[in-house]
Amino acid sequence: MDGTPRLGHGFRFQWEPAQQCHVLLYPEGMIKLNQSGGEILARCDGQRDVAAIVADLEAAFSASGLRGDVEAFLAMAIEKRWLKLETGAKA
Amino acid sequence: MNAPAKIGPPMWLLAEVTYRCPLHCVFCYNPVDFAQHEAELSTDDWLRVLREGRELGAVQCGFSGGEPLLRDDLEILIGEARQLGYYTNLITSGVGLTEARLDAFKAAGLDHIQLSFQDSTKEINDFLTHTRTFDLKQKVGEMIKARGWPMVMNVVIHRLNIDHIGRIIEMADALGAEYLELANAQYYSWALLNRDQLMPSREQLRRAEAITNEWKAKLAERMRILFVVPDYHEGKPKKCMNGWGNVFLTVTPDGTALPCHTARMLPGLEFPNVRDSSLREIWHESEGFNHYRGTGWMKKPCRDCDHKEEDLGGCRCQAYLLAGDADAADPVCPKSPHHEIVSAALENATNPDRQTQPLIFRDPKESKRLIEEAEASESTS
Ligand code: SF4
Ligand code: SF4
Numbered sequence: 001m002d003g004t005p006r007l008g009h010g011f012r013f014q015w016e017p018a019q020q021c022h023v024l025l026y027p028e029g030m031i032k033l034n035q036s037g038g039e040i041l042a043r044c045d046g047q048r049d050v051a052a053i054v055a056d057l058e059a060a061f062s063a064s065g066l067r068g069d070v071e072a073f074l075a076m077a078i079e080k081r082w083l084k085l086e087t088g089a090k091a
Numbered sequence: 092m093n094a095p096a097k098i099g100p101p102m103w104l105l106a107e108v109t110y111r112c113p114l115h116c117v118f119c120y121n122p123v124d125f126a127q128h129e130a131e132l133s134t135d136d137w138l139r140v141l142r143e144g145r146e147l148g149a150v151q152c153g154f155s156g157g158e159p160l161l162r163d164d165l166e167i168l169i170g171e172a173r174q175l176g177y178y179t180n181l182i183t184s185g186v187g188l189t190e191a192r193l194d195a196f197k198a199a200g201l202d203h204i205q206l207s208f209q210d211s212t213k214e215i216n217d218f219l220t221h222t223r224t225f226d227l228k229q230k231v232g233e234m235i236k237a238r239g240w241p242m243v244m245n246v247v248i249h250r251l252n253i254d255h256i257g258r259i260i261e262m263a264d265a266l267g268a269e270y271l272e273l274a275n276a277q278y279y280s281w282a283l284l285n286r287d288q289l290m291p292s293r294e295q296l297r298r299a300e301a302i303t304n305e306w307k308a309k310l311a312e313r314m315r316i317l318f319v320v321p322d323y324h325e326g327k328p329k330k331c332m333n334g335w336g337n338v339f340l341t342v343t344p345d346g347t348a349l350p351c352h353t354a355r356m357l358p359g360l361e362f363p364n365v366r367d368s369s370l371r372e373i374w375h376e377s378e379g380f381n382h383y384r385g386t387g388w389m390k391k392p393c394r395d396c397d398h399k400e401e402d403l404g405g406c407r408c409q410a411y412l413l414a415g416d417a418d419a420a421d422p423v424c425p426k427s428p429h430h431e432i433v434s435a436a437l438e439n440a441t442n443p444d445r446q447t448q449p450l451i452f453r454d455p456k457e458s459k460r461l462i463e464e465a466e467a468s469e470s471t472s
Binding site: 009010012014016018019023025026027028029030 | 100102147148150151176178180202203205240241243269270
């Protein structure tokens with residue numbers, strides 16, 4: 001997967017104290033994210049491309065080989081329109 | 092009362108900031124006696140309500156009415172709500188919306204606008220024939236999109252417009268709508284007064300659903316369409332408000348807090364006012380919010396029914412309006428002893444010789460007349 005993911009139109013991502021988790025807010029609803037989902041989405045800022053997000057997560061959690069999991073999550077999030085993947089000469 | 096042991100936070104704070112409205116929808120969900128409740132909360136009251144709601148854990152904040160644009164402090168309220176971390180939603184007809192106002196909302200951080208469709212019959216005609224209403228929505232729609240908001244539309248569907256549903260979808264597409272909610276009228280308040288004129292027949296509904304499905308497939312790439320099926324026709328009680336005191340906390344223009352915007356009509360229940368109590372007390376401790384939480388209040392047939400957790404016995408207001416008993420099963424349920432009221436209304440919708448009264452349009456004069464009528468019938472009975 002290549003490109004730069006950014007939040008889909010109308011979605012907002014934030015930490016929610018009352019829920020003790022990251023959430024995605026959108027018109028009329030809320031998705032509660034588990035920890036790894038929250039960590040991935042926190043990095044989908046429209047600046048970092050997929051490779052940078054993976055590298056960042058691997059550094060933050062002193063792990064390696066995360067690419068597969070991250071891509072699977074991104075693919076699911078794109079399908080649900082939480083994210084848009086921008087491809088082309090950016091970032 | 093066995094209310095659920097643990098009461099979670101409300102997800103939604105619905106701020107009905109005013110009952111004032113330039114429009115006169117025949118299906119309006121405001122109470123028919125709204126003219127009695129016009130003493131509006133001040134800006135400071137609303138700011139406190141917003142803060143308390145957020146502390147309770149609410150994440151979605153909806154500004155509606157009436158027409159919320161008629162509050163000239165709306166941008167202040169939106170700004171505060173956004174600042175507090177709510178996802179902010181404005182539900183408006185767009186009447187009176189200007190570029191300057193939209194800029195102020197944008198600067199305040201408004202997340203989402205839902206453009207709702209008012210149609211008295213005349214306006215739906217205007218809309219369908221490409222005149223005034225269409226032009227207004229088009230203008231407003233362009234202003235909304237130009238500021239980067241998604242274009243979300245809501246149209247109430249009923250007998251008088253349901254046969255034009257394909258045309259309505261086509262028009263919504265021409266306006267660039269990305270999301271379209273086709274909500275069948277629900278029969279409370281003004282819509283109940285007008286039910287005989289508003290309720291479509293089964294046949295009309297079936298056709299409309301089929302046409303909607305065709306359009307769904309055709310427009311799948313650019314527009315999402317949601318068709319909300321009416322409970323009368325489905326014979327299936329809805330889990331009203333997703334559970335009483337479970338998801339929604341509504342604050343009405345005069346500060347009365349309600350589990351749903353029509354609950355005020357239920358007799359014998361006291362609903363607290365935000366002028367006297369905090370939202371925390373209201374949500375967790377008030378009798379009004381606790382009374383119908385969970386399933387402990389139920390009687391037969393709901394009490395012994397396998398579906399009771401699923402639909403929570405349907406809608407309390409509908410039970411009261413149709414069965415005269417707010418503790419009864421929702422009469423749309425075939426197991427309700429009052430179900431024949433619903434079948435008769437449906438039957439009537441297919442009767443070519445049905446008698447109907449003229450439509451009653453929602454306005455303050457009618458509201459006052461209805462208040463007087465209610466008072467007169469109370470003093471004679
Ligand atoms: S339903 Fe119509 S009349 Fe009622 S508040 Fe909304 S716009 Fe106004
Ligand atoms: S009897 Fe009550 S709980 Fe059972 S389906 Fe009907 S309304 Fe729902």
